[in-house]
Amino acid sequence: DTAVSQTPKYLVTQMGNDKSIKCEQNLGHDTMYWYKQDSKKFLKIMFSYNNKELIINETVPNRFSPKSPDKAHLNLHINSLELGDSAVYFCASGRKGAKSPLHFGNGTRLTVT
Amino acid sequence: DQQVKQNSPSLSVQEGRISILNCDYTNSMFDYFLWYKKYPAEGPTFLISISSIKDKNEDGRFTVFLNKSAKHLSLHIVPSQPGDSAVYFCAASLTGGGNKLTFGTGTQLKVEL
Secondary structure, X not given: OXXXXXXXXXXXXXXXXXXXXXXXXXXXXXXXXXXXXXXOOOEEEEEEEEOOEEEEEOOOOOOEEEEEEEOOEEEEEEOOOOHHHOEEEEEEEEOOOOOOOOEEOOOEEEEEO | OOOEEOOOOEEEEEOOOOEEEEEEEOOOXXXXXXXXXXXXXXXXXXXXXXXXXXXXXXXXXXXXXXXXXXXXXXXXXXXXXXXXXXXXXXXXXXXXXXXXXXXXXXXXXXXXX
16 A cells, blocks of 8 residues: 555656646645655755645745645646756655654656756 | 755665764754655655654664754664665754755665675
């Protein structure tokens, strides 16, 4: 049973395209996150949703739009893809307000050509 | 401005010996610290955590030490095993931050036979 699953695992696309990454968690957590790991391996938060409400929105281009249909799902849609968007994107889930660890998916490697 | 730093990008240790991974932070508001382990093509996996009210937490072969005055924490693995070879990330969060984790850049640990 995969606790946090994201699809697809690999995504290769051309500049200017629009793409989506899906994430689902079955841990019963109320908060989900998107993190980006860049070419320098630095993991940085992008967004966080708590019970379908956006609570963290770091400085991310508005081409990136998260969508949470319910608290078990958080999808990431990216418009007009650019070369610099190439990275590994990790979904995570946890409990807001609790000192508890986040659980991560296995990542989606996005390559923009 | 990197608030969590891991100054050693890599560490090599012999099997059976102790591995010590270090992490420094600059934000004195951080009150919860975690270590994650990451294998290639997988997401970070939670290893061990410590609250700022403690200075040590132990779980089997893994011990985390926190020195708040020095804003420094370390992860000790003893005895080290070849399966421990992975990238280790230090992370921190603060109360009221939505359980958002701020990560260090990681240390690649290699345990040699």
